[in-house]
Amino acid sequence: MRRSASLSGPALMIGAVLLALLFTTGILLIAGAPPLEAYRQVVLGSLGSTKKITDVLVAWVPLLLATSGLMVTFAAGLWNIGIEGQITLGAIFATGMLRLTLDGGLPPGIAIGAAILAGILGGAVWALLAGLLKAYGGVNEIFGGLGLNFVAVALTVWLIFGPWGRPGVASMSGTEPFPDTFSLPALSGLRLSPWAVLLGVGGYLLVFLILQGTTFGLRLKAVGKNPRAAFLLGIPTVRYMLLAFVLCGGLGGAAGAVQVTAVYHRLIPSISSGYGYLGLMVAMLVNYQPLWMPLVAFFFAALNLGSIQLPIVLKLDSSLAGVLQGALVLFVLAVEGIRQRLRRPQAKAAE
């Protein structure tokens, strides 16, 4: 009874994946592209070699961090659309800290550590803003978050072209790259940094532990499922809601810091790479349960990376990954919705 929803989960997922593939195949046929070849390219482009797989992991880490954060806000019943801005602010704070330490002549290890902590702080502050707007300003977190996302992007562009611009040649390509020593050390010959993976997995495990085993997590869930009853049972709901925002923002900020210290080595205009929105999709796809989340996040990261091949080999746009990801989420949600619709009359008849 209790687990019935998740028991039929795998069958549901397979059905939805097949439908999404069918849908995407249809799109490819309409576009006049060979579907099988396109899929082969995506698989080769993401899993074709060890190098490729480590490249997927490079994208997986920030996605994992952002989605882990979203698990917390979803548990508290919050739609933290502002995650994009929180990633961006994390990147801005991390960049700012690196610039400071670069000037101050601190050893790289300490500088990078400080940059990541600053990133966590930046994301947390940005999320707290959305939370305060909701709690005290009556602004729904979806609208507040969306607004703050635009502000964050504007802030990035201003910094890149203004105070942090490259001397003389400020451009959309971003700020002056940091010296190699001021990056998280990568494996030799690869782009992947084991430190970043450690951070990502650590963030995920922290969230998993909080949600599955702590009183704090249980209370968050209570607030998410029924804030009124939680309040009447004595839980300070506003405080818990704000804490959920801060936690999620911190993890999003960590994702932004990873983008700066391990991926781009500088601040670029679209530093969040859309991992926040992608994370929302991953969270919806796993029905807000953390167990399968890393796997699905890996799958999404692989799709993103694999589709980079398409324009080169098949003259197709790389947005195919987005089509497949979006279709997947829509079909899973639709199939789940239809299943509940079908089940309801039966439950009534059984009464």
Place this chain on the structure above:
Amino acid sequence: MRVELRDIHKSFGPVHANDGISLTIPAGTIQGILGENGAGKTTLMKILSGFQRADGGEIWLDGRLADIHSPQDTGALGIGMLHQDPLDVPAMRVVDNFLLGRAGGVRPRRRQAQAALHELAERFGFALDPEAYVEGLTVGERQQLELLRLLWLGARVLILDEPTTGISALQKEALFASLRKLSQEGRTIIFVSHKLEDVENLCHRVAVLRRGHLVGEVASPYDTDRLVEMMFGRVVSLGSRLEGQAGKRVIELEEIVIEDRRMTIGPVSLQAAQHEVIGLAGMEGSGQQSLLRACAGLIRPVHGRLRIDGEDVLGRSYHGFLRLGVAFMPAARLEEGLIAGLDLTEHFALTRPQPGLLVQRQVAQERTAAQIEAFKIKGTPTSLVESLSGGNQQRTLLALVGQDMSLLLLEHPTRGLDIESVVWIWEKLKERCRAGTAIIFVSSDLDEILHYSDRIHVFFGGRVSPSLDARTTTVDQLGQLIGGKGWPEVSA
């Protein structure tokens, strides 16, 4: 128009809201429908007006079988319903609201509507400014607007659901005068109410409903005692009150006034001591629930003093009250009391957290199993609360309240429960009372109020009676007070 209801049936799950009701209303009659909360009045009217579909039965209008599927159908047939909460759009102007629901071309005929509104308002002596915004109107004015709108749409049968709640005495007079005028024109008026005086003043005939059945019909002039008896039925024995000595005073209200959306409640002075049970009686929405919530710190009174254990606590938060030992149990078990999606173990872990950060599932389950045993809850530690029956949810709510509370505030503690559960829950409550807890509870069940309370306060439209001794109060007296009669005697 002559309205005939034949053998109307409607069930909501296990509740038979209308159980074979047949009623004939001749044209030009003002027909009263009387009954306590949950008697099935509103359900019957929603079926007649097309807002709900009956499970069985027929509706005949002027000798023709009517095929009713939606409010649009009934509108075309000439049936209009004035709801308890007006169905208007507050952010729009009076005249635009007036136009709503009128079939018409692309461009609303504003000028024509304005003229019609003016003429109708004049006829009934209503003062409505067509350009005013509805959100600025009183409940009575919104009701007038809705009434005129229904008439303009051509309603020949008007259904009014508790129309005298929240309007002024003057507005009530105006309303009654216009209803009389309309009935003389041959329109049929159905007046749903629990207010004896209003029904007696206005209606030509009254049909009394109780628990889904039509108990009987009476024509004017009325015998109030007979109506009360028909409404509430005979008394069945439930158990007895705890006859104990009142101890230390726990809560004290002094001249408390609460501003509700609809009315002003109070001033009320009330107190409860250890071992005492205070019952708050009245029809739903007479102010008793707001007062109970004010005692819990959920609503802030605008005037008066509130002391708990002698300490002035007015203005503190609900959680502040909770820390002082005041527990509140809401009537809406799954909306406000319990958290659907969490199991019993999680509920007990929430309200009584273990030391340390981590929840030890094993320990929590053992503690939950003990509570399940003590409160005879039919379920397991991993049962989701929404899978429990109403009675078991109520037991769970009770079990969640800490044993060391000094004051229990209960909203309809046994609503919807079978008699066995009712008696059992009260045994548990009396146990706590013996241990020194004070209880204040709201109920619409007169038997429950009379049997378990030491003292009673009756609420009627925000007015609160002084405390009545439950031992010397009868069902009839209570029924009359709830219906708004006999107040001068108790207020003196």
